[in-house]
Amino acid sequence: MTNDAPIVRLSHLRLDRGGRTVLRDISLEVPRGSIVAVLGPSGSGKSTLLAALTGELEPAAGSVEVFGQAVPQGRRALLELRKGIGVLLQGNGLLTDLTAAENVALPLRAHTHLPDAVIRQLVLMKLHAVGLRAVADSYPRELSGGMARRVALARALALDPPLMIYDEPLTGLDPIASGVVMELVRRLNDTLGLTSIVVTHHVHETLPVADHAIVIANGGIVFSGTPAQLEASDDPFVRQFLNGEPDGPIAFDAAPRPTEAA
Numbered sequence: 534m535t536n537d538a539p540i541v542r543l544s545h546l547r548l549d550r551g552g553r554t555v556l557r558d559i560s561l562e563v564p565r566g567s568i569v570a571v572l573g574p575s576g577s578g579k580s581t582l583l584a585a586l587t588g589e590l591e592p593a594a595g596s597v598e599v600f601g602q603a604v605p606q607g608r609r610a611l612l613e614l615r616k617g618i619g620v621l622l623q624g625n626g627l628l629t630d631l632t633a634a635e636n637v638a639l640p641l642r643a644h645t646h647l648p649d650a651v652i653r654q655l656v657l658m659k660l661h662a663v664g665l666r667a668v669a670d671s672y673p674r675e676l677s678g679g680m681a682r683r684v685a686l687a688r689a690l691a692l693d694p695p696l697m698i699y700d701e702p703l704t705g706l707d708p709i710a711s712g713v714v715m716e717l718v719r720r721l722n723d724t725l726g727l728t729s730i731v732v733t734h735h736v737h738e739t740l741p742v743a744d745h746a747i748v749i750a751n752g753g754i755v756f757s758g759t760p761a762q763l764e765a766s767d768d769p770f771v772r773q774f775l776n777g778e779p780d781g782p783i784a785f786d787a788a789p790r791p792t793e794a795a
């Protein structure tokens with residue numbers, strides 16, 4: 534792929550789950566080096582969109598390209614693709630009986646044949662990148678929530694993936710820890726030359742570090758533009774979402790919605 538080709542390209546994508554259309558006509562290009570925020574209320578389909586990026590969910594229509602290629606369907610090709618995508622899942626997913634360093638080493642042990650001493654050095658570099666080299670030998674229970682999230686981030690970076698996906702990276706964090714994590718997301722993106730997709734309903738913490746934002750609601754994209762354009766939008770969907778209002782044009786899960794899939 535050429536240098537200016539988008540890292541991710543979604544084209545008229547439709548995603549179904551459980552016989553129901555969750556998202557329809559989703560088109561998005563994520564340029565190399567950018568941070569794109571995917572925003573939307575609970576149940577709007579953010580995790581479903583991520584599942585399509587990692588190949589867990591096949592498109593019902595349209596296409597998903599990552600690194601200039603359609604997301605493959607074969608197991609082996611998918612594993613290869615996923616090595617290039619660092620995922621920070623909701624929660625930390627740290628193994629509690631392993632130290633921070635041992636947690637960060639897991640992907641290196643699973644996917645490389647590097648000697649232990651080299652793995653240790655790489656792990657310390659990743660922990661240094663998130664400002665936590667000093668806690669390499671601490672266990673997750675000895676870390677604050679924000680520190681544990683950063684260790685999980687170091688683990689997601691272990692294999693030097695060009696694309697990072699953050700799924701609700703701020704869940705359970707206080708405002709200060711949230712600020713630290715989001716600044717880290719921006720700094721790592723820029724210093725390591727990454728491209729990042731941040732899926733979240735934490736709009737106000739995420740917009741300051743994002744280059745582009747989309748809002749999904751009612752099964753589709755209701756906004757796509759810069760954070761400044763989002764803040765200035767007077768679209769009723771956008772205003773309802775930004776202000777966290779229960780009543781408005783965004784239908785929440787309790788309301789039935791038409792399906793294409795059934």
Ligand SMILES: Nc1ncnc2c1ncn2[C@@H]1O[C@H](COP(=O)(O)OP(=O)(O)OP(=O)(O)O)[C@@H](O)[C@H]1O
Nearest residue numbers: 550551555573574575576577578579580581582786
């Ligand atoms: N495996 C599944 N089978 C059937 N329906 C599903 C499945 N997973 C999700 N859904 C439905 O798809 C819709 C979107 O869910 P999704 O988890 O993608 O939303 P979300 O925006 O990530 O929500 P949250 O912010 O609460 O995590 C919901 O209505 C959900 O009930």
